[in-house]
Amino acid sequence: MPGFERISRLLDVVWAVGRTGILAPRAVLEAVEIDGSVVTSATLHNPTDITRLGLMKGDRVTVTKAGDIIPQVIGPVTYMRTGAEEEIVFPTVCPVCGGAVNSGKGRWTCDETANKDGMCGLPAVLLYAAGREQLDIDGLGPTVINNLVEAGAVTDVGDLFHLSLDQLTEATRGSGEAANLLAQINAAKNRPLDQVLCALGIAGTGREISERMANHFRTMEAVVTADAEALTGVDGIGATKAQQIARQLPRVAKVVKKLAAAGVNLIGDAPAGPATGPLAEKIVVVTGTMTGPLVAYDRVAMKQLIKTAGGQAKDDVTKKTSLLVTGERAGSKVAKAAKYGVETITEEAFAVMVADFTSS
């Protein structure tokens, strides 16, 4: 997809620690307008990308952005170099704890966080937990999270549910948002089990595996007391992944204790009966952006709509997919659907199919 491209200047590269301790480089750019928004930073994915692209600090760079996609640096415009560009230095110590950095396999990681339960990735852990498909607390953005972490108010996801109005007032710097944020956090106590589980950020799991684990084990208690063998009973978890997940469960159990004490939902829904509705027994994938009758439905809302209409919502087209719904800027999934002989349907036709289940 060509998207929109502009030339900017790479002012600096800053490093953040990800959830699992991976050091993630981010490009600080001279402000440039792309596709209607002002871009001042872009992802660089990983250090090997910097090497592969041959980027230097001060370079003129081509930047792209399409729709909601995070801006990306495509590469340097080398003929515009002046000779004043500088080499980008990779970190030799963790930018948060100053501890040892392991580099290998193209990844730079904070050893404390990756191997010793360190906390350098905590802001990333909390930001992930607050995400729409996890706890869905939209008032909990990067700034508030950093303030909470710096104040020592939060050491894990469980602590979020034990914050006082005073602590939130301080973290929001008296902006008047604290009461609203506290209400959002309280509302998040009622999220479905799979979302709460996903929020715990267990390495080796994501939205889909969390959902399968929740359906399989039915309670958080059953999840945290599972051993590797029990975990292999979940579709999509093989022996290696089961070991990886099992190793993390003692840490997870401590967080779950805090969730239980705060009254967070830790019980799954009763097993559903046979699905009914126009999408019963159908596995449905959506691609592109809804711009017509379903314009109000983003990716998450579309999944909910599919479930409500009796179907199963999936991210990727496979041989098992029943239906591919195509919106604007539909991507490579269309070709994949053609390859597997999967039926595709326009947004308009799909809207008619599920008309009884849409809110408008």
Ligand SMILES: [Zn+2]
């Ligand atoms: Zn560190």
